[in-house]
Amino acid sequence: MNAATPPRANSHPVRFPAVWWMLAAFAELSAASITYVGEIADRTDFHAAPRLGTLGYWFPQFNAPNPVADRSTNEQERNVLPPWAGPLVHLDSVFDLKFASRTFSQDGPCRSMGGFPTFNRFTLPDGEVGLSGIILDPHAAANTSNTVNRIKLNAGTPASFYLRIVVDNSAGKHNAITRIRARGHHTGADVEPNTFPAPGPAGFNGTADIYTFRFDGFTAGDFIKIQFVGMPGKASDGGSGGASFGGIMFDPAP
16 A cells, blocks of 8 residues: 555445434334324214314214114215225124224124114214214123224325214213223334323213324324223113214314
8 A cells, every 4th residue: 555545444334324224214114103182072063164074984873764773883874984094894793704804893793873862963074964873892891892993094094184083972871981092003013192081971971072183104004993991881782881982084184
């Protein structure tokens, strides 16, 4: 080597930046979160300003002409879900070949209920008016139930969106008094909310409430889950126990 030529400090490439880049990329890939936003109390009109469900919605057993219980989850549904959420997979048996992709818990399995004059009347986001219905897991009286097992997310899922969960429309029965928790699954890992409401019996007065969760960073192939814990006592055969919900809505999140 020529004495006038200064030696190179390191003839090998520095690998730390590449490792850092890989870690940063992984962190970005995994950066999904769920944030509990709050409650909209005592609201049954989702069409009036400020309108809710502007990106889409789903309501079970809506405006049933007669009281019914223990029915399929898609009976009398109002399905206006956005193309990036769903479709819902409705099963009546744990032996169905589509069990792995089920939308609703198969403990019972989950069933729909509605047409009762004591249930709230809803005005849906499109202006349709009718008696509300519920989804109920009849085997989850007072127990934790992943009532919504999965709502698949597809191409076009917004980077941020609100999921709104409607409860307290069923005349004081089947109320999720202990837990209302929206959850998610992102790139192979479960995502939990920062916190979740536990309204207690005093949080339910028989007029519908809407609990809102914000989802950030979810992408195609991920899915949404919702977990409830409800009232003691039987959830089937006329009992008032268990936990139910009356619908879901999606809205843009700023």
